[in-house]
Amino acid sequence: xxxxxxxxxxxxxxxxxxxxxxxxxxxxxxxxxxxxxxxxxxxxxxxxxxxxxxxxxxxxxxxxxxxxxxxxxxxxxxxxxxxxxxxxxxxxxxxxxxxxxxxxxxxxxxxxxxxxxxxxxxxxxxxxxxxxxxxxxxxxxxxxxxxxxxxxxxxxxxxxxxxxxxxxxxxxx
Amino acid sequence: xxxxxxxxxxxxxxxxxxxxxxxxxxxxxxxxxxxxxxxxxxxxxxxxxxxxxxxxxxxxxxxxxxxxxxxxxxxxxxxxxxxxxxxxxxxxxxxxxxxxxxxxxxxxxxxxxxxxxxxxxxxxxxxxxxxxxxxxxxxxxxxxxxxxxxxxxxxxxxxxxxxxxxxxxxxxx
Numbered sequence: 001x002x003x004x005x006x007x008x009x010x011x012x013x014x015x016x017x018x019x020x021x022x023x024x025x026x027x028x029x030x031x032x033x034x035x036x037x038x039x040x041x042x043x044x045x046x047x048x049x050x051x052x053x054x055x056x057x058x059x060x061x062x063x064x065x066x067x068x069x070x071x072x073x074x075x076x077x078x079x080x081x082x083x084x085x086x087x088x089x090x091x092x093x094x095x096x097x098x099x100x101x102x103x104x105x106x107x108x109x110x111x112x113x114x115x116x117x118x119x120x121x122x123x124x125x126x127x128x129x130x131x132x133x134x135x136x137x138x139x140x141x142x143x144x145x146x147x148x149x150x151x152x153x154x155x156x157x158x159x160x161x162x163x164x165x166x167x168x169x170x171x172x173x
Numbered sequence: 174x175x176x177x178x179x180x181x182x183x184x185x186x187x188x189x190x191x192x193x194x195x196x197x198x199x200x201x202x203x204x205x206x207x208x209x210x211x212x213x214x215x216x217x218x219x220x221x222x223x224x225x226x227x228x229x230x231x232x233x234x235x236x237x238x239x240x241x242x243x244x245x246x247x248x249x250x251x252x253x254x255x256x257x258x259x260x261x262x263x264x265x266x267x268x269x270x271x272x273x274x275x276x277x278x279x280x281x282x283x284x285x286x287x288x289x290x291x292x293x294x295x296x297x298x299x300x301x302x303x304x305x306x307x308x309x310x311x312x313x314x315x316x317x318x319x320x321x322x323x324x325x326x327x328x329x330x331x332x333x334x335x336x337x338x339x340x341x342x343x344x345x346x
Contacts, residue, residue, distance in 0.1 A: 006237055008179045008272050029312040040263075044271065046246035049261030053322030056315045057263075060233075060274055064179055073219035088222030090213075090230075090305035093312065098217065099181050099303045101233055101274070105313055130272045132263035136324050139202040139266065140278055141314060142229045149226030151309050 008062055011047075012040035012114070014127040021065070021124060022163040026078055027093070028104040028120035031159045035109060038116040038129050045114035048132075052111040056135035057118070061102035062128045063095040071096045078165050079154050091149055102127070105135065181235055184220075185213035185287075187300040194238070194297060195336040199251055200266070201277040201293035204332045208282060211289040211302050218287035221305075225284040229308035230291070234275035235301045236268040244269045251338050252327050264322055275300070278308065 016036035018024040025031035038059065040048060051057060074086040077094050095102060106118035116132065157164070189209035191197040198204035211232065213221060224230060247259040250267050268275060279291035289305065330337070 006181045006235060008181055011271050027312045029314075032316075044246060044262075047262035047271075048264070049247060050264030050322055051261060053320060053325075054264065055319035055321075058276065060272075060276070062179060073217060074222060088224060089217075089220035091221070091223030091227065091307050093306055093309065097304060098184050098220075099233075101304050103231065103233075103276070103306060105315065107315075131270060131274050133266055133276060134264050134322055134324070135315065135319060136266065136321050137318065138321075138324065138329050139200045141202075142278065142280075142308065143205075145310065146228035146308060147226060148228075148309050148311075149223055149307055151307070151311065152226075156311050 008130050010041065010128045011044050011131065012038045012129040014038055014061070014123045014125065014129060016121050016123050016125045018121065018123070019125050023161050024124050025122045025159050025161055028106050028122045030156060031122060032107065032120045034121045035117060035119050036121045036123065038118065038132065040114040040116060042114045048111050048113045048116060051108060051116065051132070051134060054108055054134040057106055057108050058133040058135060059104045059106055059129055060131040060133070061104065061123060062130050063100040063102050064128065065124070071098060078162050079156065079160070080150070081165050087150060101130070181303050183214065183301045184217050184304065185211045185302040187211055187234070187296045187298065187302060189294050189296050189298045191294065191296070192298050196334050197297050198295045198332050198334055201279050201295045203329060204295060205280065205293045207294040208290060208292050209294045209296065211291065211305065213287040213289060215287045221284050221286045221289060224281060224289065224305070224307060227281055227307040230279055230281050231306045231308060232277045232279055232296070232302055233304040233306070234277065234296060235303050236273040236275050237301065238297070244271060251335050252329065252333070253323070254338050260323060274303070
């Protein structure tokens with residue numbers, strides 16, 4: 001019973017300082033000081049009640065500007081462009097996925113319905129939000145420091161973008 | 174440009190010991206010893222490559238058995254049934270959401286494509302999976318212990334289910 005006909009609904013839109021994909025930071029955790037806003041659809045504003053008691057939240061986004069009809073099952077992540085190494089799609093965080101759902105941990109700065117101001121931005125201006133969930137340590141934190149595969153072997157520079165990682169690869173560019 | 178016509182695709186199905194919704198644990202982190210399997214669609218098996226280097230992964234699921242045409246913007250979470258207290262939908266983790274996407278942190282036990290065996294189960298047998306992402310501490314862990322809103326005030330008993338939390342509420346049942 002796969003939901004081949006299930007549809008996703010926009011619950012709001014991100015207003016961020018980033019309008020060019022290649023210059024947008026790749027992970028919220030690497031760009032934690034910049035702020036942006038989720039403009040929640042006013043029909044859903046009441047759903048924000050109580051979120052101000054949480055320091056962090058998950059933004060689930062729909063990265064349809066990244067959608068491919070058939071994304072490759074192995075891709076070279078931006079962080080591995082230098083090595084050109086391919087990784088399985090379910091072992092990387094890149095946006096060209098079968099379902100282009102983004103998962104961003106953000107710091108809750110202000111909840112003023114229908115707006116949510118947050119810090120930690122890896123999203124283009126105009127990105128569609130499909131869910132907001134509170135961060136709950138009991139559910140979302142592993143009990144000890146986990147192995148993180150190939151990420152344990154690479155630099156994750158602050159505010160890295162696709163463009164900055166390409167520049168590292170080719171100092172002449 | 175909301176994706177009102179965007180569709181989600183099943184990438185696999187969960188095979189778990191739980192077949193009754195009210196007896197299914199509410200959060201993977203509260204039921205970390207039980208194991209289950211994601212049977213990934215063989216067409217996507219290569220996407221699992223490299224996941225065995227990670228101790229934890231996120232399962233994003235589509236909880237369409239929970240879907241309501243119009244979920245309430247304030248709901249009483251299972252963990253607050255005793256108090257009967259309502260919380261905004263974006264400040265709780267319950268499954269009756271505008272987009273019924275579940276987010277479960279699970280421990281990677283074995284990657285044997287097309288199957289992924291994991292520990293930490295809060296999913297019904299047959300649940301549709303829409304994405305698998307590796308857990309990356311640099312992206313997914315807040316820099317310090319965060320406030321977690323109303324969750325900081327309630328008990329989160331191991332292996333809690335909807336039924337067990339109802340029983341607490343009404344010892345006669």
